[in-house]
Amino acid sequence: PEAVIFDDTGYLKSGSSSPCVARQYTGTAGKITNCQIGVSAHLATETASCPVNWRLFVPEQWDPGSPRAGADVAERRARCGIPDEVGHTEKWRLALAMLDELHGWGVRAPLTVADAGYGEIGEFRQGLEDRGLDYAVQVAASVTAYPETAARTTPPCSGRGPRPTPRYELAASSVKDLARAAGTRAARRITWREGSRWRAGAPARMSSRFVFLRVRPASQAHHRAHRGQDLPVRWLITEWPTGASEPSKYWISNLPSRTTRAELVRVAKLRW
Structure with a gap:
């Protein structure tokens, strides 16, 4: 692979029972709507790309430790089987965690590419530099x-x-x-x-x-x-x-x- 590319994808939903579904922005619809968000890592060349790692984004509404969580958050999490230790984590932190997991598998790419949702975060860019990686x-x-x-x-x-x-x-x-x-x-x-x-x-x-x-x-x-x-x-x-x-x-x-x-x-x- 020439690069690892970080992105996220929205899965549009009609109801409120799917794990981590919430009203949030997704480029899939180009607006704020009811959906799940999957953060993905893709290995890419000039001619092809393949997603190799995923994280389901947990909105604050699904985190019992967040003031934005509803009174029924524990019941919804239990019904969906969300582990107790899994809470809200920013997308850029999920991306760095996936990158570390890829490295743990022995899969490395010399370059990291991402859209502004990740790239504008100074901590994300510094995290790439701390790992000795080039980025654009x-x-x-x-x-x-x-x-x-x-x-x-x-x-x-x-x-x-x-x-x-x-x-x-x-x-x-x-x-x-x-x-x-x-x-x-x-x-x-x-x-x-x-x-x-x-x-x-x-x-x-x-x-x-x-x-x-x-x-x-x-x-x-x-x-x-x-x-x-x-x-x-x-x-x-x-x-x-x-x-x-x-x-x-x-x-x-x-x-x-x-x-x-x-x-x-x-x-x-x-x-x-």
């Missing part, structure tokens, strides 16, 4: 980062208490603002693979414009992991289609600085 994960436009050139300064010491630690001079910006500051002139057209549609008797090539920046992601998880040090530099990959007034998608990747732009786009798009 989609993030929301609101995720914050510093430019690569951002400088840290040490505030003057008052003479009392612990010495102040270096800090970045300016506040972190959203990845959307960083990309817009670079502007459309920085966009480069990249073609990454053949699509499923045909033109003039041949498969159409998938192509779009992208802006590539080197940034320092500013999540609290990264600040904690690199306390007292410069935040690490990562790739920010931004898709900015022709004619669009602003970017449409964003990815963060820890692939090496020498990675080609075409390779960055290829792995970012591998989820499809």
Whole structure:
């Protein structure tokens, strides 16, 4: 496998008796609806993918320790056979647990890919780095980062208490603002693979414009992991289609600085 891809799937339901069914968002329906959610890990190449591990997501309504649980939660869990030790766990934590299980089976992939539901979580990205894994994960436009050139300064010491630690001079910006500051002139057209549609008797090539920046992601998880040090530099990959007034998608990747732009786009798009 070239990558392990994390995703989740909604199983639409009419009633309320299935294990962990609740009103929640699912891309299956494109809205909040009554469903179960399965978090999945897929092994993938350019031409195929296969789900190899699953977790049923337990909403807070099904966790007796949550204030959102109903009075009948114990009865519903018993009727469904949910073990007592299984409670609500965030989807990104389920993904890391599945990754550790895959490694325990001796199954490893050199790259991790995920959508923004996972990629925008700083703890998830740090968890991948702690496991020594490369990643190219989609993030929301609101995720914050510093430019690569951002400088840290040490505030003057008052003479009392612990010495102040270096800090970045300016506040972190959203990845959307960083990309817009670079502007459309920085966009480069990249073609990454053949699509499923045909033109003039041949498969159409998938192509779009992208802006590539080197940034320092500013999540609290990264600040904690690199306390007292410069935040690490990562790739920010931004898709900015022709004619669009602003970017449409964003990815963060820890692939090496020498990675080609075409390779960055290829792995970012591998989820499809």
